[in-house]
Amino acid sequence: MNTNKIDYKNIYYPPGGILMWIIIFLELLTFGMALVAFVYYGKEQPELFHQSRMQLNSTFGAINTIFLLTSGFFMANAVMEFKSNNRYKSSQYFKLTMIGGSLFLLLKGVEYYHKIDSGITLDTNMFFTFYWMLTGFHLIHVIMGMIILIWTNYGMMKKNSDTGIDDVEACASFWHMCDLIWLLLFPVLYLIF
Numbered sequence: 001m002n003t004n005k006i007d008y009k010n011i012y013y014p015p016g017g018i019l020m021w022i023i024i025f026l027e028l029l030t031f032g033m034a035l036v037a038f039v040y041y042g043k044e045q046p047e048l049f050h051q052s053r054m055q056l057n058s059t060f061g062a063i064n065t066i067f068l069l070t071s072g073f074f075m076a077n078a079v080m081e082f083k084s085n086n087r088y089k090s091s092q093y094f095k096l097t098m099i100g101g102s103l104f105l106l107l108k109g110v111e112y113y114h115k116i117d118s119g120i121t122l123d124t125n126m127f128f129t130f131y132w133m134l135t136g137f138h139l140i141h142v143i144m145g146m147i148i149l150i151w152t153n154y155g156m157m158k159k160n161s162d163t164g165i166d167d168v169e170a171c172a173s174f175w176h177m178c179d180l181i182w183l184l185l186f187p188v189l190y191l192i193f
Helices: 018-044 046-053 058-083 087-117 126-157 165-192
Strands: none
Touching: 018 046, 018 126, 018 165, 046 126, 046 165, 058 087, 058 165, 087 126, 087 165, 126 165
């Protein structure tokens, strides 16, 4: 049985499977509600939110955006190569995706270190409560995504692997969700207020 074939004519088939898309929908809904609350409180305390935002390093945020978008590009290529039955090349793209994720985590760690070193914590003010909660929750998702990437790549490269296109697409869907959430967080946290 060829594990690379999917019935794409079935209108109920989303890449990665329906369960993954339910998870993605719930995650986007959760982050969306938090961002609406952030904007609401930002309108209530515009000066505080502006002064707090000025303490963020928007260059770090922009570089991390590049890291995640580039890793998303490599993930898309990994799926394409897997569909072409080129597991070795797909694995190479998986590794490039993981490098992008690792660079994101490293730079986010540096940013967190600077915030903690400056005495900026979860209870500094309402802006930083949202900052820590939103970016921390996203960070957990990126770490989970990295674990999924490692696991899927390992499974894909095993001899007599049973990793199929649905597994690779589920992995890619989760990783792209991490990209999308960051694309929502970055402008709202680092640029708007």
